[in-house]
Amino acid sequence: MINYTAHVRRLMSDIVLRVPRLSFLDMNRILVFARAGRADREGPYATCHCVCLPSSEPGYYFWRDQTTGALTRRSEWFVTKSPIVRVGSNQIDYMVSFTLPRFCDQRRVSARKRARYPGHPVWMAKLDTIIHELYHIDPHQPGIRRIERADGTLSTKCHSPAFFQDVVEMVTQYLTSSPDPEILEFLHYDFAGLTARYGGVVATTFRGASYPRRYVEAVVPPADASIPDCPVEPLDLPRAVTHFGDGDLVTRRFFAEPRRTVARRKVRAA
Numbered sequence: 001m002i003n004y005t006a007h008v009r010r011l012m013s014d015i016v017l018r019v020p021r022l023s024f025l026d027m028n029r030i031l032v033f034a035r036a037g038r039a040d041r042e043g044p045y046a047t048c049h050c051v052c053l054p055s056s057e058p059g060y061y062f063w064r065d066q067t068t069g070a071l072t073r074r075s076e077w078f079v080t081k082s083p084i085v086r087v088g089s090n091q092i093d094y095m096v097s098f099t100l101p102r103f104c105d106q107r108r109v110s111a112r113k114r115a116r117y118p119g120h121p122v123w124m125a126k127l128d129t130i131i132h133e134l135y136h137i138d139p140h141q142p143g144i145r146r147i148e149r150a151d152g153t154l155s156t157k158c159h160s161p162a163f164f165q166d167v168v169e170m171v172t173q174y175l176t177s178s179p180d181p182e183i184l185e186f187l188h189y190d191f192a193g194l195t196a197r198y199g200g201v202v203a204t205t206f207r208g209a210s211y212p213r214r215y216v217e218a219v220v221p222p223a224d225a226s227i228p229d230c231p232v233e234p235l236d237l238p239r240a241v242t243h244f245g246d247g248d249l250v251t252r253r254f255f256a257e258p259r260r261t262v263a264r265r266k267v268r269a270a
């Protein structure tokens, strides 16, 4: 079987060696994992997740009287935090998830994406996605890369025409650096093609349905906080997993169609 996330990781490691704009990335602090997602459903092919943002400033939700503007109630004080993710001896700062089999198939490669690579094979769209997700990592501060508007102010968006064009340039730069074709070969196949060639697709994924996400934690008010005099609503917080480690990761097989029962035991990858 082919271990898809291991192949993506090997490709990413080669990309950061050959593309100077991504050379600041430390692959030891980036986790690649897979999530299940059908090719015939809407959804992302891949996502970049930041797990190194510092805790937010303490705050609370509040409700106002529409007429008087006075606070009528507020929530407990809380902060939002990133979970701690460790793999082996490495603390993880970013995770890039790939949706399988959707990422492998990319049946609906957009006209815009095709136009970026005229005359090139369809699998280039997958390389574009991989570099796109790495480019989301901010080189200067923890978090997702901020997009500057033409006037120099920061946009609330994560993408811009310049972002997409930068990715095209990095894809071209990587391919013209004469990478080993064997490192890229797995991108040539859709999910059925991979299954036919390798007998199946396995990938690193999180045990169960949850994966590391930012969570809310109730806190005592800061000593210098001004505390409004109004009723307090307790926060109704789901139980958050705050630490993830090797024991939360498994290698399991992915299938073209969803299965009722998910194989969670470790699968040996060839």
Ligand SMILES: [Zn+2]
Binding pocket: 132, 136, 158, 159
């Ligand atoms: Zn993006």
